[in-house]
Amino acid sequence: MKFHFAKTEPFPGVSSTDWNAWNWQFRNGLSRAEDFSAHFALTSDELQALQTRSSFQVRSTPYYTALASRENPSDPIRQMILPRMHEFSGDGQQVSDPLGEVKHSPRPRLIHRYPDRVLFLVTDQCSLYCRYCLRKHFTGQEQAFIGSKDYTAALDYLRGARGVREVILSGGDPLTLADGRIEKLLGDLRAIEHIEIIRIGSRMPVVCPMRVTHDLVEIFRQAKPVYFMTHFNHPRELTFESAQALEKLVDHGVPVFNQMVLLNGINNHAALVQALSRRLLFLRVKPYYMFQCDPSPGSEHFRTSVEESLAIQRELWGRLSGLAMPNLSLDIPGGGGKVPLVPDFHIRAEGNVREFRGWDGQCGEYIRPREARAPEIGAYGDEWAAIQEQPYGTD
Numbered sequence: 145m146k147f148h149f150a151k152t153e154p155f156p157g158v159s160s161t162d163w164n165a166w167n168w169q170f171r172n173g174l175s176r177a178e179d180f181s182a183h184f185a186l187t188s189d190e191l192q193a194l195q196t197r198s199s200f201q202v203r204s205t206p207y208y209t210a211l212a213s214r215e216n217p218s219d220p221i222r223q224m225i226l227p228r229m230h231e232f233s234g235d236g237q238q239v240s241d242p243l244g245e246v247k248h249s250p251r252p253r254l255i256h257r258y259p260d261r262v263l264f265l266v267t268d269q270c271s272l273y274c275r276y277c278l279r280k281h282f283t284g285q286e287q288a289f290i291g292s293k294d295y296t297a298a299l300d301y302l303r304g305a306r307g308v309r310e311v312i313l314s315g316g317d318p319l320t321l322a323d324g325r326i327e328k329l330l331g332d333l334r335a336i337e338h339i340e341i342i343r344i345g346s347r348m349p350v351v352c353p354m355r356v357t358h359d360l361v362e363i364f365r366q367a368k369p370v371y372f373m374t375h376f377n378h379p380r381e382l383t384f385e386s387a388q389a390l391e392k393l394v395d396h397g398v399p400v401f402n403q404m405v406l407l408n409g410i411n412n413h414a415a416l417v418q419a420l421s422r423r424l425l426f427l428r429v430k431p432y433y434m435f436q437c438d439p440s441p442g443s444e445h446f447r448t449s450v451e452e453s454l455a456i457q458r459e460l461w462g463r464l465s466g467l468a469m470p471n472l473s474l475d476i477p478g479g480g481g482k483v484p485l486v487p488d489f490h491i492r493a494e495g496n497v498r499e500f501r502g503w504d505g506q507c508g509e510y511i512r513p514r515e516a517r518a519p520e521i522g523a524y525g526d527e528w529a530a531i532q533e534q535p536y537g538t539d
């Protein structure tokens with residue numbers, strides 16, 4: 145079966161030329177209660193939340209807003225756009241910097257938590273402020289592109305951090321920057337000898353797919369290998385326009401991965417995860433992570449329990465192609481890093497025998513072999529030694 149990706153209807157009175165131009169979408173972003181009341185029959189709770197001053201901004205693109213239901217406040221896309229009074233309740237676990245990023249920041253805008261890869265927060269702006277955002281302490285403070293002093297300091301750090309193989313451009317959304325800035329940034333990173341991989345994290349294929357232009361993907365191709373991480377949470381976000389954006393990336397040699405977040409009352413159902421993952425895979429996008437929602441302030445009503453998430457993953461195990469299966473994972477609050485959550489198939493370990501029960505109930509034993517032998521590592525031993533000695537930071 146082939147999937148149907150529906151075309152999005154522009155707002156009434158907007159020409160398709162304007163609608164399909166990303167700078168029109170940026171300039172006409174919705175942020176005030178008046179903007180939203182023109183497109184939604186707002187509930188009193190939504191209206192009150194829009195009128196309450198929040199430290200975390202509200203913003204959406206016209207394109208993404210057009211995907212949401214005008215009438216139904218439970219609509220999944222509408223819930224990701226519009227604030228609710230729950231956000232201000234102060235309920236449950238609330239951690240301002242749930243990933244402990246501030247303490248792992250050796251320079252402004254850099255987060256160095258793992259030896260071989262560094263997060264580089266190049267801008268704090270997004271064209272949609274997802275209500276459950278994990279980085280609310282940074283995102284949307286309108287500091288925009290990193291200042292030139294911090295930029296030089298960040299590049300100096302990366303040049304000196306010889307254990308770093310991979311730089312992950314994040315934010316904020318790096319694709320809110322102009323092409324010239326992105327091209328310069330990629331060029332500066334490519335000039336650093338030990339950086340092998342550049343990753344770009346962006347929600348733009350979801351919230352403003354017209355941003356993925358031919359010029360932009362050419363810039364990525366020039367800077368190869370560039371990996372693209374996007375963030376679809378619901379099959380309804382996969383429209384004709386977003387499918388085109390994803391195919392354009394892949395056609396230009398940019399591998400695309402998806403990181404979704406399990407969200408209470410939005411996508412916490414195996415059927416939705418399955419539909420999203422199969423459609424993404426059909427578009428040559430690999431479902432990569434399925435995250436527990438982090439306990440950032442005002443996110444309590446979005447979070448699912450670990451038990452519920454594991455049950456969703458267990459339901460899909462074996463029934464969904466391994467290629468389409470995202471890795472369920474949570475970030476340990478406080479900065480402990482990512483932890484994989486995998487259904488437990490191990491039922492017995494005794495002496496040399498381990499017994500497993502598979503996804504459909506069939507059991508079997510795996511018996512430890514008699515002898516362990518190390519392979520000859522030869523010329524590859526240097527890389528291995530470098531990994532083992534890999535320091536954090538500069539040497």
Ligand SMILES: *Cc1c(COP(=O)(O)O)cnc(C)c1O
Nearest residue numbers: 243255256257258261262263482
């Ligand atoms: C998630 C994350 C990464 C990337 O981790 P992968 O498992 O390689 O995708 C790197 N740095 C930080 C700080 C992260 O939170």
Ligand code: SF4
Nearest residue numbers: 270273274277316347
């Ligand atoms: S796109 Fe990412 S950084 Fe921006 S608001 Fe959404 S979750 Fe936060």
